[in-house]
Amino acid sequence: MKVMINHLGRIVLSIILPLALLMSCGERYPQGKALYEAQCAWCHMSDGTGLEGIYPSLVDREDLRKQLWRIPCAIRYGVYDSFRIGGDTFSVVMMGFPDLTDAEVSNISNYIAMSFLQLQEGPYNERIVADMLKRCRSREDTFRLLKSKLQSQ
Amino acid sequence: MRVLYRLEFLILATVLMACQSSKTEPLPYLGPHQQLGDSTVYYRVDSFAFFNQDSQLVTAESLRGKVYVVDFFFISCPTICPVMTKHMKELYKRYQSDPRVVLMSFTLDPRHDTIPRLKRYAQKLGVSAPKWNFLYGPKEDIYSTAAKFLISASQEDDSDPLTIIHSGKFVLVDGEGHLRSYCDGTSKEEVYRLAEDIDRLLDEMADEGYD
Structure with missing residues (x-):
């Protein structure tokens, strides 16, 4: 009988527990999910597949997995293409969301990382995000410049 | 037994x-009917003329005998348009080899969505006319044509595309300009249902001897 319980315990620990954890993954970042649905899903779609040729898919992106800082940077400051503000040929690939806090950016990034990049753990937290955002300060200037340009139009 | x-x-x-x-x-048959003696006259859209992304004129007349799906969008639309376009592309793939089916996306922001920009947009999407027309014309004509297709659209501030408010409906039109079905273009399930209606309409037309 003792052996049986032992076995049962092992089965629970080795199969059922990880499985339950795995299944609850998507719900580990409810705020991230809610914000993703409210802000990102319009273009990147609820399932992360985007619109082919227009809005890139986020699903299984090896480049993002290798450069995790790009996700919070894109959320905060946006993504830009060939730029010339004086002569007017700028192209905004994606507008940033500067009003989201570091914690909110972290939650969205974790939701994306776990739901679409298939990471087992959310790699971000507030401190890491703050640190990563330092890497894209140059984008902050671009964003400010663009915002003032758009407002003056 | x-x-x-x-x-x-x-x-x-x-x-x-x-x-x-x-x-x-x-x-x-959708829209208001008219009773003329014994016969019923069904509502139809029988006059419009716009340029597509290849600068070809597309008119109600040129679409006679075709089944077409209409939606109204604009390129910089930050909300419902991307998912509508995604669903329209599903229809594009499904009816790619059937010349009887045409897709029509009218821009609600002709000030920014010029013909070259519409062309580039279609190319990036990997689609082309005459299967999928991206239509351009004077703003008043576009908004009044939306109303003809029973699709609501308005723009409060002429210079700001973010003030455009419009319905995400897809409307299905038959070979004579009658409106025969519609759905919420942002819902995948509803668009699948619309595709079934397209098939029914094609059967109906085949029975009537169109081809």
């Missing part, structure tokens, strides 16, 4: 007949 067989045959026949009748039952 024989009775059982007979019963089975009866059930089978009923089911078959039910299938048959649901398949041949024509789609409804």
Whole structure:
């Protein structure tokens, strides 16, 4: 009988527990999910597949997995293409969301990382995000410049 | 035993007949009807003319005999348009080899969505006319044409595309300009249902001798 319980315990620990954890993954970042649905899903779609040729898919992106800082940077400051503000040929690939806090950016990034990049753990937290955002300060200037340009139009 | 067989045959026949009748039952005619003596005149959209992304004129007349799906969008639309376009592309793939089906996306922001920009947009999407037309024209014409297709659209501030408010409806039009079905273009399930209506309409047209 003792052996049986032992076995049962092992089965629970080795199969059922990880499985339950795995299944609850998507719900580990409810705020991230809610914000993703409210802000990102319009273009990147609820399932992360985007619109082919227009809005890139986020699903299984090896480049993002290798450069995790790009996700919070894109959320905060946006993504830009060939730029010339004086002569007017700028192209905004994606507008940033500067009003989201570091914690909110972290939650969205974790939701994306776990739901679409298939990471087992959310790699971000507030401190890491703050640190990563330092890497894209140059984008902050671009964003400010663009915002003032758009407002003056 | 024989009775059982007979019963089975009866059930089978009923089911078959039910299938048959649901398949041949024509789609409804949408919009206001007019009664002229004994005959009913159904609402139809019979006049418009816009340029597509290849600068070709597309008119109501040029679409006679085609089944077409209409939506209204604009390139910089930050909300419902991307998912509408995604669903329209599903229809594009489904009917790619059927010349009887045409897709029509009218821009609600002609000030920014010029013909070259529409062309570039279509190329990036990997689609082309005459299967999928991205249509450009004077703003008043576009908004009044939306109303003709019973699609609501308005723009409060002329210079700001973010003030455009519009419905995400897809409307299905038959070979004579009658509106025959519609759906919420942002819902995948509803767009699948619309595709079934397209198939029904194609069957209907084949029966009437269009081809």
